[in-house]
Amino acid sequence: MTLRLTNSLTRRSEAFEPLQAGQVSMYCCGVTVYDLCHLGHARSYIAWDVLRRYLLWSGYQVTFVQNYTDIDDKILKRAAEEGSSMEVVSERNIDAFVADMAALNILPADRMPRATQSLDAIRDLIGELQAKGAAYGADGDVYFAVMKHAGYGKLSGRDLSEQQQNADGRVSGSEEARKHHPFDFALWKGSKPGEPSFPSPWGPGRPGWHIECSAMVRQELGDTIDIHLGGADLIFPHHENEIAQSEAATGKPLARWWLHNGMVNVGGEKMSKSLGNFTTIRALLASGVSAMTLRLFVLQAHYRKPLDFSAEALAAAATGWKGLNAALQLAAQLAAEQGASSLPEPASELADSRRRFVAAMDDDLNTAAALAVLFELARPLRALANRSERGDVAAAGAALALQAEARLLLDLAGVLGLRPEGASGQEGGAGDAASDQDITEAIAARQAAKAAKNYAEADRIRANLQDKGIELIDKPGGLTEWLRS
RNA sequence: GGCGGCAUGGCCAAGUGGUAAGGCAGAGGAUUGCAAAUCCUUUACCCCCAGUUCGAAUCUGGGUGCCGCCUCCA
Numbered sequence: 001m002t003l004r005l006t007n008s009l010t011r012r013s014e015a016f017e018p019l020q021a022g023q024v025s026m027y028c029c030g031v032t033v034y035d036l037c038h039l040g041h042a043r044s045y046i047a048w049d050v051l052r053r054y055l056l057w058s059g060y061q062v063t064f065v066q067n068y069t070d071i072d073d074k075i076l077k078r079a080a081e082e083g084s085s086m087e088v089v090s091e092r093n094i095d096a097f098v099a100d101m102a103a104l105n106i107l108p109a110d111r112m113p114r115a116t117q118s119l120d121a122i123r124d125l126i127g128e129l130q131a132k133g134a135a136y137g138a139d140g141d142v143y144f145a146v147m148k149h150a151g152y153g154k155l156s157g158r159d160l161s162e163q164q165q166n167a168d169g170r171v172s173g174s175e176e177a178r179k180h181h182p183f184d185f186a187l188w189k190g191s192k193p194g195e196p197s198f199p200s201p202w203g204p205g206r207p208g209w210h211i212e213c214s215a216m217v218r219q220e221l222g223d224t225i226d227i228h229l230g231g232a233d234l235i236f237p238h239h240e241n242e243i244a245q246s247e248a249a250t251g252k253p254l255a256r257w258w259l260h261n262g263m264v265n266v267g268g269e270k271m272s273k274s275l276g277n278f279t280t281i282r283a284l285l286a287s288g289v290s291a292m293t294l295r296l297f298v299l300q301a302h303y304r305k306p307l308d309f310s311a312e313a314l315a316a317a318a319t320g321w322k323g324l325n326a327a328l329q330l331a332a333q334l335a336a337e338q339g340a341s342s343l344p345e346p347a348s349e350l351a352d353s354r355r356r357f358v359a360a361m362d363d364d365l366n367t368a369a370a371l372a373v374l375f376e377l378a379r380p381l382r383a384l385a386n387r388s389e390r391g392d393v394a395a396a397g398a399a400l401a402l403q404a405e406a407r408l409l410l411d412l413a414g415v416l417g418l419r420p421e422g423a424s425g426q427e428g429g430a431g432d433a434a435s436d437q438d439i440t441e442a443i444a445a446r447q448a449a450k451a452a453k454n455y456a457e458a459d460r461i462r463a464n465l466q467d468k469g470i471e472l473i474d475k476p477g478g479l480t481e482w483l484r485s
Numbered sequence: 486g487g488c489g490g491c492a493u494g495g496c497c498a499a500g501u502g503g504u505a506a507g508g509c510a511g512a513g514g515a516u517u518g519c520a521a522a523u524c525c526u527u528u529a530c531c532c533c534c535a536g537u538u539c540g541a542a543u544c545u546g547g548g549u550g551c552c553g554c555c556u557c558c559a
Contacts, residue, residue, distance in 0.1 A: 011489085029559075037559085044559035074557070156554075157488045209557085231559030235489085238558090262490085263553065272558055300498060300508065305491075306552065313497055316509035323508085326523085356506095360499085368499045372507035379524095386524040390516075455518055462520080473522045481522090 003058070003362045005227075006304060008235065008258040009155055013364055016257065018226045024055050024062045025221045027255070029213060029230040029238065030112070032069040033093035034078045037100050038278035039294075039309055040231070040264040040271045046295055047261045047303040047365070048229045049106040049417055054361050057415045065220045066109040067213060068094055070116050071206050076195060086196050090116075100281040104291050105417045113216045115207060121215040122207045123200055125249055126187045134248040138178040140190025140203045146183045149244045155258065156236035158183075185241050187211045210241035217254065218246065228255035232262055232304075233270075262306045271309060279309070289314060292421050293321045299367040299416055320375075321421075327378030328413055328420040330385050331406035334399060350408050353377055357412050367416060374416070377409040390476050434468045443472070443480050 003016040018024045028048050031037060055062050070090040079089045094114075101108065115122070126142055129135040135144050146152045146160060153160060160183065176182065186208035191197030197204035207215075217225060223246075230239060239258065246254040264271045271278050284294060297317035301307045353373050360369035384402055388395035413419065434442075442461050449457040462472050465482070473481045 031559075032557085041559050072557085158555075159487080232490090232553065233558055236554055237556090261559065263559075265552075268552070270553065270558090274558070296508085297497095302499080305498090308497075310497090312509085316497060319510090320508045366499070368508095369506065372499070375507055383524055386516095389523075450518075453518075459519075466521090471521070474517070474520085475522090476516080
C-alpha cells in the first residue's frame, strides 16, 4: 500500500514516504488562544487526527507537535476588555482547548509548545536571519526582507514584482512605512506602552506571529519535517512566511508535505470569528450533538473541500451515526464475548472490505469512501441485532459468524476515531424532567391499559410522556424501552 | 485585478476514461393494537456548449455560477 497525499507545495498528489523510514514528524499550526474553538477548528483537527491515527495504524512511529499561540494582539485586547491579563486569557482557553479536543476524541499532541515558552529559540532564529542579511531592524521592530529570499511565494503562487504594484494602495501607516517591501513582515515587534514585553537584542517587545512556528518546528522536530498541517486560510501569508524564515535560516526545506484542509462554510460563507457566524464546539456538544456525530459529519466530506454546515446536514449525520453506533455497540459486545484466540480467519469478503478501506485512505485520506465501507460492514450487524431482538433462534449462530466482521468494524472505525457511544450520553438536564421512577410507573400503567385493550388510555400515557421528552420503544415480548429525546 | 478551488439524485457527499459508493430524506415491505424505533427492498446518466476517444461525470477548449486567499483567521 502506498499512501498518497496532496501536497500544497506541488499541488499534486504524491506518494508519501517519510525522511526516516518508519518515522513521521508532523507539525500542526495550533490556535491563538484568545477564545473558544469553533467547528472550523474541529474540522481541521479531526482531519489531522485521522491522518495521524492512520499512520499509526499503518505501523509508523509518529511525532506530532502542535503549538499554542499565546502572544497576540487579540489576546491582549481580550485581556484588556475583561480586565485580566494575557496569561489568564491564555490559560483559560488552553484548558478549554484541551477539553474540547478530548471530547472529540482527538489524540493529544506529543508536545504542545507555547510561544511564550519558546522565546530563546525565537530570538536565536531572528538573530540568525539578521546575521544572514534576510532581516533588518527598524525602530525596535525587526522585519523579514522578502526580496532577499529567492523562492518567496512558492507555496501560495504569489509573484512579488506583480504584487508590489498591487499592494501600493495599501502601503500606509507607520509600520508600512518602515517596511522595504509591502510583503515584508514583522519578526519582532517593539513593545508599545502598557503591553507585556520580553527582552531582546532589539529592545523590549514580542515576536511576530509567523516566527514562532518556524522556531518551534525547528526546536521540536528539526530543520526538515515530513508533514506540516494547517487550514487553507493559513497558506498565505502564514505558511508562506514560515517557509521563507525557516529556509532562509537553514537552507533546507522546512516541510516535505504541506497539507491544508478546506474551510467550514455557513450559508456559502466561511465560518470565522470575524464574520461572527461561528458555532463553538462546546455549544454544539451542549446542544445535544454528540462528539461522534460531529466526527462523522466532518469525515463524510473530503478534508480538502469546503464543508457546508447546516442544521439539516448535522441532523443527517446524527441519524447516520445512530445506525453506525448501534452496529459498533453490538460489535463491541460480540468482540468481548469471544476470546481472540478462537477467532476464525477473516473471510475473503472481509479482507476485501479492509482492502477497500485502505485503498480509500491511501487515496489522499478519502474518509467519505472509507466510511462507506464502515456502513457496509455495519449492515449485517444491524440486521443481526434486529433478528435477535425478535427472538430469531438462528441469530446466535449468526452472531458467531459475524464476530470477525465485528472486530474489523471496530478496528477500522478506530482509525477514524469513531468509537461506540453509550446511550447514556444524553444528560437528563432540566429539573422538571420526569424521574426514572415516574417513567417506569407510567409505562407499567400503559402496559396494564394495553392488556385490557384500553388503547385510548395507553396512547394517552404515551403522548403524555412524549410531551416530557420521553420516547417509548415497544419491543417484541411486551417489553417497553424508553429514552429521553 | 492576481493566485487557488469547486459544480454529481430532494439534501449532504464519494467516484478522475468503460455505462454512477455511502449517509439523510422519500416510497414499498416486515414488525406493531396503532405508532415510534428497528430491519429488508427501492429511487440519478453527473452545470452548459464544442472537441479528443471505440467509449467521458471522469481528458481538452470555451462559457456560466459559486467559494477561498491576497488584512487576523483552522
